[in-house]
Amino acid sequence: MEAMASLKSPFQSLPPFSSTLRTSFPPTRVYISTRNPFLTFSVRAQMEPTEGSAAIVSSSEPVEEVLKVKEWEVGMFHNEVAASQGIRIRRRPPTGPPLHYVGPFEFRLQNEGNTPRNILEEIVWNKDVEVAKLKERKPLISLKKALADAPPARDFIGALRAANERTGLPGLIAEVKKASPSRGILREDFDPVEIAQSYEKGGAACLSVLTDEKYFKGSFENLELIRKAGVKCPLLCKEFIIDAWQLYYARSKGADAVLLIASVLPDLDIKYMVKICKLLGLTALVEVHDEREFDRVLGIEGIELIGINNRNLETFELDISITKKLLEGERRKIVHEKNITIVGESGLFTPDDIAYVQEAGVKAVLVGESIVKQSDPGKGISNLFGKDISHS
Numbered sequence: 209m210e211a212m213a214s215l216k217s218p219f220q221s222l223p224p225f226s227s228t229l230r231t232s233f234p235p236t237r238v239y240i241s242t243r244n245p246f247l248t249f250s251v252r253a254q255m256e257p258t259e260g261s262a263a264i265v266s267s268s269e270p271v272e273e274v275l276k277v278k279e280w281e282v283g284m285f286h287n288e289v290a291a292s293q294g295i296r297i298r299r300r301p302p303t304g305p306p307l308h309y310v311g312p313f314e315f316r317l318q319n320e321g322n323t324p325r326n327i328l329e330e331i332v333w334n335k336d337v338e339v340a341k342l343k344e345r346k347p348l349i350s351l352k353k354a355l356a357d358a359p360p361a362r363d364f365i366g367a368l369r370a371a372n373e374r375t376g377l378p379g380l381i382a383e384v385k386k387a388s389p390s391r392g393i394l395r396e397d398f399d400p401v402e403i404a405q406s407y408e409k410g411g412a413a414c415l416s417v418l419t420d421e422k423y424f425k426g427s428f429e430n431l432e433l434i435r436k437a438g439v440k441c442p443l444l445c446k447e448f449i450i451d452a453w454q455l456y457y458a459r460s461k462g463a464d465a466v467l468l469i470a471s472v473l474p475d476l477d478i479k480y481m482v483k484i485c486k487l488l489g490l491t492a493l494v495e496v497h498d499e500r501e502f503d504r505v506l507g508i509e510g511i512e513l514i515g516i517n518n519r520n521l522e523t524f525e526l527d528i529s530i531t532k533k534l535l536e537g538e539r540r541k542i543v544h545e546k547n548i549t550i551v552g553e554s555g556l557f558t559p560d561d562i563a564y565v566q567e568a569g570v571k572a573v574l575v576g577e578s579i580v581k582q583s584d585p586g587k588g589i590s591n592l593f594g595k596d597i598s599h600s
């Protein structure tokens with residue numbers, strides 16, 4: 209408890225457990241979200257009041273905010289909250305399919321409730337297990353030193369804007385990706401540092417490094433290796449973030465930005481994760497795929513970078529007109545007024561594709577397959593943009 213309290217600064221500005229909540233609900237009725245460390249922390253504070261916790265619970269959050277937290281904690285479970293926001297991706301049930309025995313045979317009865325419905329849900333359910341194990345090995349407090357030792361975070365959005373101004377083209381986030389569920393292995397001779405250096409030489413503004421091992425054959429080691437090799441481009445940790453602990457972990461490994469996927473995370477999670485990102489110096493790239501997700505995200509304060517993914521992560525369907533459709537009318541106006549940088553993501557292969565999404569209003573693009581597959585990924589960038597965008 210005291211150890212956690214010493215990590216106070218990231219938590220202190222987060223909404224507290226109100227004193228009403230503390231007195232009116234016995235701990236047993238509180239929904240403890242292990243994905244939200246501040247909630248877990250608040251609950252612990254309620255059970256073991258100490259000086260540290262007292263510092264955290266005093267706050268002047270508006271009543272609506274406190275009520276939202278209350279609703280979140282006591283009224284609805286994650287999947288219900290998510291479904292009410294149009295989120296189809298469910299969180300993993302605590303137990304897998306139940307075991308049944310018939311004579312010497314053992315089998316599991318699978319049904320809709322205990323089996324992932326699509327690849328994104330499967331990835332998220334696996335991530336849940338993976339993160340729970342990692343958190344046990346490296347609790348938040350043990351990341352404190354690594355966080356202090358991490359190289360300073362670099363300005364991700366600044367790098368994209370500077371590239372856009374320098375070239376007149378969308379700033380490029382070039383993806384270091386060995387494989388993906390939709391495309392299988394993209395590159396057999398995969399050397400992450402060589403690819404990253406080639407991208408940087410070819411004019412990439414930032415890099416996106418896949419860290420998921422099971423589905424993308426990536427790793428946090430790749431992220432660290434690239435950073436330690438002296439690559440200057442800011443790095444996006446391309447992960448499936450479902451737990452705020454992952455933000456601390458990503459930063460401790462040298463990430464400058466992280467991905468938050470709106471089809472996976474309810475509004476309140478996005479809101480608090482964005483706050484934690486700011487405290488850690490991380491840029492949050494919040495990804496959307498349809499109008500509803502876009503509207504939800506546009507309504508959350510403090511978001512500066514939004515990615516429009518042309519790929520439906522549940523079906524793998526690709527359609528670059530999604531970017532155009534989402535940036536029409538009122539939404540484009542809001543984006544402009546709020547000075548949000550939009551990133552066009554996925555399925556971009558040619559200079560015409562780049563011109564199409566630029567015309568739609570993006571100031572940056574995130575590209576993987578079309579450049580990572582080239583024998584010289586840096587040259588792949590020139591082919592993608594139809595011209596040399598390197599600094600030389």
Ligand SMILES: O=C(O)c1ccccc1NCC(=O)[C@H](O)[C@H](O)COP(=O)(O)O
Pocket residue numbers: 327328383385388389390391517519521524553554555556574575576577578
């Ligand atoms: O690409 C997949 O198969 C995939 C499956 C499930 C979740 C995410 C997935 N991809 C992430 C991405 O959207 C891309 O890596 C990224 O936008 C680059 O796309 P591309 O240029 O088409 O490689």
